[in-house]
Amino acid sequence: MPASPRTLFDSIWDDHLVIPGSSHDDSSDVLYIDLHLVHEVTSPQAFSILRERGLCLRRPGQTIATMDHSTPTVPPDADGRHAFSDTETAAQVAQLEANCTEFGVPLYPLGHEDRGIVHVMAPELGLVQPGMTIVCGDSHTSTHGAFGALAFGIGSSQVAHVFASQCLLVRRPRTFEIRIEGTLAPGVTAKDVILAVIARIGTEGGVGHVFHYTGSTVRAMSMEERMTLCNMSIEGGARAGLITPDDTTFSYLAGRDFAPRGHAFDEAVSGWRRLASREGAAWDRSVTIDATAVEPMVTFGTNPATGIAVGDPVPDPGGLPTEEERAALRRALEYMALESGRPLAGHRVDVVFIGSCTNSRLSDLRAAARILDGRKVHDRVRMLVVPGSHRVKRAAEDEGLDLVFRNAGAEWREPGCSMCLAMNGDRARPGELVISTSNRNFEGRQGPEARTVLASPMTAAACAITGTITDVRELLQ
Amino acid sequence: MKITDPHPTFLPVDNIDTDRIIPARFLTTTRRDGLGCHLFEDWPEGKAALSDASILIAGNNFGCGSSREHAVWALVDRGFRAIVSTGFADIFHANAIRNGLAPVVIAGEDHARLVSLLDDGPDHETVLDFTSRRLICGPLDITFSARAVPTGQAIPGDAELDLLLARIDDIERWEAHHPPRIDTRKDRR
Numbered sequence: 001m002p003a004s005p006r007t008l009f010d011s012i013w014d015d016h017l018v019i020p021g022s023s024h025d026d027s028s029d030v031l032y033i034d035l036h037l038v039h040e041v042t043s044p045q046a047f048s049i050l051r052e053r054g055l056c057l058r059r060p061g062q063t064i065a066t067m068d069h070s071t072p073t074v075p076p077d078a079d080g081r082h083a084f085s086d087t088e089t090a091a092q093v094a095q096l097e098a099n100c101t102e103f104g105v106p107l108y109p110l111g112h113e114d115r116g117i118v119h120v121m122a123p124e125l126g127l128v129q130p131g132m133t134i135v136c137g138d139s140h141t142s143t144h145g146a147f148g149a150l151a152f153g154i155g156s157s158q159v160a161h162v163f164a165s166q167c168l169l170v171r172r173p174r175t176f177e178i179r180i181e182g183t184l185a186p187g188v189t190a191k192d193v194i195l196a197v198i199a200r201i202g203t204e205g206g207v208g209h210v211f212h213y214t215g216s217t218v219r220a221m222s223m224e225e226r227m228t229l230c231n232m233s234i235e236g237g238a239r240a241g242l243i244t245p246d247d248t249t250f251s252y253l254a255g256r257d258f259a260p261r262g263h264a265f266d267e268a269v270s271g272w273r274r275l276a277s278r279e280g281a282a283w284d285r286s287v288t289i290d291a292t293a294v295e296p297m298v299t300f301g302t303n304p305a306t307g308i309a310v311g312d313p314v315p316d317p318g319g320l321p322t323e324e325e326r327a328a329l330r331r332a333l334e335y336m337a338l339e340s341g342r343p344l345a346g347h348r349v350d351v352v353f354i355g356s357c358t359n360s361r362l363s364d365l366r367a368a369a370r371i372l373d374g375r376k377v378h379d380r381v382r383m384l385v386v387p388g389s390h391r392v393k394r395a396a397e398d399e400g401l402d403l404v405f406r407n408a409g410a411e412w413r414e415p416g417c418s419m420c421l422a423m424n425g426d427r428a429r430p431g432e433l434v435i436s437t438s439n440r441n442f443e444g445r446q447g448p449e450a451r452t453v454l455a456s457p458m459t460a461a462a463c464a465i466t467g468t469i470t471d472v473r474e475l476l477q
Numbered sequence: 478m479k480i481t482d483p484h485p486t487f488l489p490v491d492n493i494d495t496d497r498i499i500p501a502r503f504l505t506t507t508r509r510d511g512l513g514c515h516l517f518e519d520w521p522e523g524k525a526a527l528s529d530a531s532i533l534i535a536g537n538n539f540g541c542g543s544s545r546e547h548a549v550w551a552l553v554d555r556g557f558r559a560i561v562s563t564g565f566a567d568i569f570h571a572n573a574i575r576n577g578l579a580p581v582v583i584a585g586e587d588h589a590r591l592v593s594l595l596d597d598g599p600d601h602e603t604v605l606d607f608t609s610r611r612l613i614c615g616p617l618d619i620t621f622s623a624r625a626v627p628t629g630q631a632i633p634g635d636a637e638l639d640l641l642l643a644r645i646d647d648i649e650r651w652e653a654h655h656p657p658r659i660d661t662r663k664d665r666r
């Protein structure tokens with residue numbers, strides 16, 4: 001048992017503890033899951049397990065499905081046919097539809113007016129609420145921690161466990177406070193902050209932990225910024241990210257489809273306030289980040305911990321302590337075709353991708369549009385803007401953001417994961433350098449031999465205009 | 478329980494992520510088998526190192542990134558039964574255990590000695606003894622920690638699922654005091 005004072009994490013865990021690990025041979029706890037999010041890529045094998053064992057899906061009303069990973073981002077043709085990249089992606093999407101019908105899971109299919117990337121859609125609908133436990137066969141489930149919910153990614157076998165029992169066998173992680181203090185400078189966003197955090201602690205720094213983001217910077221952030229922060233917790237090795245819910249959280253939830261209404265909402269808010277107030281501060285680890293020192297960030301390597309300020313020189317492999325690390329950095333720079341000692345600023349850009357569950361919400365599109373307004377995408381740059389959901393898309397169109405992007409020469413697409421993982425046909429060509437607002441720059445993530453530089457939507461827009469890696473502050477007037 | 482491998486696969490690279498183990502474009506499958514042929518598909522160095530080995534000696538933070546269990550299925554399908562590293566990403570670690578693939582964790586200094594031995598000459602028989610938790614390779618005798626023994630089964634009778642199903646009564650009792658937080662079937666208008 002943890003020592004008192006408890007963290008918010010402890011409160012949520014204990015509130016969902018059905019059977020403590022000590023009561024059976026495994027030392028894992030049986031944890032109750034309030035909400036299970038499902039998409040087409042990691043669920044088919046789990047539905048098969050139910051079928052093989054003759055089981056039903058225990059709580060369809062606590063389960064919701066969308067299609068996002070392998071769906072096309074070009075609009076359907078005049079007959080309503082969707083342009084899948086191949087027969088396999090089409091079959092996978094059809095399989096999800098059949099599985100949801102067979103097992104009674106509510107599904108937001110292609111063509112549904114509220115469909116979106118799972119981690120964009122669920123919060124938008126008000127499904128994600130403080131104090132809940134939420135899982136999905138997807139590592140970026142950490143996004144939902146922005147609401148003070150304990151949310152983490154699971155493998156497909158565990159998807160079957162939740163289908164069949166609405167519970168999971170899990171070991172209690174430790175807590176890791178990420179304290180972020182100070183006001184962000186113009187041109188610096190939540191994305192730059194999380195890239196700076198991960199650069200500081202490394203890709204495996206958070207293994208076995210849940211990040212809890214605290215501090216004045218976090219309190220001042222909107223829900224969309226908080227989601228960007230929590231989204232990339234997994235890139236720092238953590239299972240989940242968590243932010244204590246406050247008035248920003250409650251006012252975001254007010255009036256959302258699945259949020260309580262009227263008197264029930266007020267009651268819910270008092271419960272959420274009590275939950276937040278139970279919080280002590282007994283962290284297993286803690287680190288403090290000075291937000292005032294964060295600059296617009298870009299990654300130079302092939303893992304998300306390689307973020308540096310856009311004007312800083314790429315590090316020299318010779319400066320690293322072990323031969324393995326030196327070799328890894330040399331290999332990464334060779335893959336990225338970058339030299340150490342020089343900044344990334346000025347390097348030629350081929351593709352700009354604005355989208356993904358990290359940065360495809362309305363405020364992200366507004367930030368990019370503000371930079372692009374009245375300007376043109378550079379001749380040789382191909383720019384894709386992919387809103388995170390149909391709601392985001394409609395809201396952006398209502399404000400005329402689509403026109404800003406189109407007039408600048410960017411492609412305005414249908415919602416989905418798109419070039420974040422390049423499994424729907426949207427991908428970069430070998431050797432192309434992509435400025436991407438997504439969360440992973442692994443080798444081949446955006447297409448075989450494609451080179452990915454992670455950045456904020458503002459930085460991505462600035463790079464699209466100049467055709468080179470650019471410090472967005474130069475374009476801020 | 479012992480695994481003996483005359484030529485373990487040697488890839489002492491840190492942060493081998495699940496995209497590198499199996500690229501996303503192969504995730505369109507709705508099955509768990511048959512993924513072994515796409516293991517390390519876009520990673521020439523990884524592909525070149527593959528043989529008929531059952532042990533993979535990797536670098537730190539193996540399996541980071543995406544939660545795709547497909548990464549474990551691909552490794553198991555290709556014949557791997559154990560991965561040796563100084564550390565694994567959480568979700569990969571859990572996925573591996575669930576599929577009878579043993580994540581074997583050794584200390585950093587032991588890993589460095591193992592790597593320099595295999596660097597000099599890769600042909601060293603490697604034995605993993607899961608009873609005594611020892612890794613033996615040439616002159617090296619290293620203790621390790623592992624939460625599972627390799628069953629060598631791609632799709633084991635899922636013991637965790639069995640345990641959860643056996644406790645459904647407890648779960649129902651808990652639910653009786655904790656009404657659902659959400660109903661996704663609710664009519665939203």
Ligand code: SF4
Nearest residue numbers: 140356357417420421
């Ligand atoms: S946008 Fe990218 S990271 Fe997010 S769920 Fe889709 S594929 Fe995963």
